[in-house]
Amino acid sequence: xxxxxEPLDLGIQIPYHFRCPISLELMQDPVTVCTGxxxxxxxxxxxxxxxxxxxxxxxRAPLSDFTLIPNHTLRRLIQEWCVAxxxxxxxxxxxxxxxxxxxxxxxxxxxxxATSGTHVSVRSRAAALRRLRxxxxxxxxxxxLIAAHNATAVLIMILFSETTSSELVSESLALLVMLPITExxxxxxxxxxxxxxxxxxxxxxxxxxxxxxxAAALIEIVxxxxxxxxxxxxxxxxxxxxxxxxxxxxxxxxxxxxLKIGIKALFSLCSAKQTRHLAINAGAPEILIDRLAADxxxxxxxRALATVELLCRTPEGCAAFGEHALTVPLLVKTILRVSDRxxxxxxxxxxxxxxxEERWREEAAGAGVVVQLLLMVQSECTERAxxxxxxxxxxxxxxxxxYNNHNSSFANSDDFACSQVVPx
Numbered sequence: 001x002x003x004x005x006e007p008l009d010l011g012i013q014i015p016y017h018f019r020c021p022i023s024l025e026l027m028q029d030p031v032t033v034c035t036g037x038x039x040x041x042x043x044x045x046x047x048x049x050x051x052x053x054x055x056x057x058x059x060r061a062p063l064s065d066f067t068l069i070p071n072h073t074l075r076r077l078i079q080e081w082c083v084a085x086x087x088x089x090x091x092x093x094x095x096x097x098x099x100x101x102x103x104x105x106x107x108x109x110x111x112x113x114a115t116s117g118t119h120v121s122v123r124s125r126a127a128a129l130r131r132l133r134x135x136x137x138x139x140x141x142x143x144x145l146i147a148a149h150n151a152t153a154v155l156i157m158i159l160f161s162e163t164t165s166s167e168l169v170s171e172s173l174a175l176l177v178m179l180p181i182t183e184x185x186x187x188x189x190x191x192x193x194x195x196x197x198x199x200x201x202x203x204x205x206x207x208x209x210x211x212x213x214x215a216a217a218l219i220e221i222v223x224x225x226x227x228x229x230x231x232x233x234x235x236x237x238x239x240x241x242x243x244x245x246x247x248x249x250x251x252x253x254x255x256x257x258x259l260k261i262g263i264k265a266l267f268s269l270c271s272a273k274q275t276r277h278l279a280i281n282a283g284a285p286e287i288l289i290d291r292l293a294a295d296x297x298x299x300x301x302x303r304a305l306a307t308v309e310l311l312c313r314t315p316e317g318c319a320a321f322g323e324h325a326l327t328v329p330l331l332v333k334t335i336l337r338v339s340d341r342x343x344x345x346x347x348x349x350x351x352x353x354x355x356x357e358e359r360w361r362e363e364a365a366g367a368g369v370v371v372q373l374l375l376m377v378q379s380e381c382t383e384r385a386x387x388x389x390x391x392x393x394x395x396x397x398x399x400x401x402x403y404n405n406h407n408s409s410f411a412n413s414d415d416f417a418c419s420q421v422v423p424x
Contacts, residue, residue: 012088018078021058022047029096030075031068035061038071041096070098100135100142105149108132112172113154122165129158129171136178147179152186155179160196170211173203177217187225190218197234197241204244213258216245220265223272235275242269242282249287259291263300267307276314284311285320289327292334301338305331305345312352322353322360332367336375343376344385351392361396370396 020027020040029041035056039047047057048066056063075095082092111128114120132151135142155176158168181187190196203215219241235241248254248262266288270279284307292304308331311317321327331353334346350369354361369392376389 012085012090015081017074018081026093027074027078028093030071030078032071033069034064034067035059038074041068044068070096097138099139100145102145102149105132105135105146105151109146109149109151109154113158122168125158126167126171129168129175133171133175133178136175143179147182152176152179152181152183156186156189160190160199169203170206170208170214173211173214173218177214177221181221181225184225184227187222191222191226191234194234194237197238201238201241201244204241204247209255209258212244213248213255213261216248216265217261219245220261220268223265223268235269235272239278239282242266242275242278242284245269246279246282246284246287249291250283256297259296260300263291263296263303263307267303267310270307270310273313276311277316279307280311280314280317280320285317285327286324289321289324289330293326293330298338298342301334302341302345305334305342305349309345309348309352312349315356318353318356321349322356328353328360328363329367332364332369332372335369335372336379336381340381340385343381344388347373347376347385347388347392351388351395354392354395365396 014026018026020030020043021037022039022043025040027038027040030038031041031044032038033044033056035058037056037058039057044057045068054062075093079092079095082090086092108128108131111120112125112132114125132146136146155172158164158172159176164172190200200215200219204212204219206212206215219235223235245262245265248258249266251258254262266279266284270276270284288304288308288311292301292308296304308321312321328350331346331350335343337343350364354364373389373393373396377386377393
């Protein structure tokens, strides 16, 4: 229940005409339907969404159309009532932002896509894109409405047009990454076109940090949404793609959004086998470990560890991570501390690194990995994680002789039996 309704349990009486006839709660965004009856916007929209789109809930009269007219007078009266009852703990309802309507969306898209030969200026086109972005920022419903008007195709056309100004590029890109791109052909039209990939790569080094972040966001959307590895492989021709994405993670003043999009883009790019060597050459191992040791949140930590494990599927990746002084102790410390997913990825990366060289097995044992792995085997983490732990325990036997000499029966127990490990 919204906070401003909590005091009602203490006896505050809401005026009857302030309550929504459907929810019986204080209206936040009162709107009037064609029958003259007023409802809270969320309630009447929910009523219609479940199939009751032919009758008015109160009057039972037919709804000849579903135009919702904001009742500004009633909303202001409700706000005044909230202010008058502030001492009783009632909070003033905010003035709602009006949702986008199809007519406005069509007009703005038409204005934004006008060609240079028309009377519409670049400034007017950019203003239309900013207005659409404002709508998109307000709600999921607005984003769905805008996308339903073929907006992604229009924005892709604007973004990659040879005559598009830098202002239109930044505005169209910012709006495009906010919308769902559900048409596979649109994704492929970007990922399979070397010219478009090269253009996105250049945007990763734009003077505007917002444009750089949005370019990385679009790269992540395209590579994630492309099922086949062939179009993804187009990015393997551009090592600078990885340099640009990694720069978002390397930058000490990167915003939380930049870090989140940077690691999402890097993980998506590394999902294609043929691109992983580019990430390694661009310095991904060092940057990932340094960031993991600093300021990733839980979701970003999981994605970063998944990327580490992906890169460790190559010998050069294992070597690069193994040579970093923090890699092994950090991975050991991560086990059972962040999440089940993080534990699985950390164990997988350790297994790959320790398989490569004995010195890294000894380093892992010295960092206390044995106890962590034994706890993993007995925990409720995933079966894949347990299999990796069992494999790594068997691999590490030679690195902890005290257990072998004094606890040989324990060392040969079922905890160390290695089931078939899920392939990396």
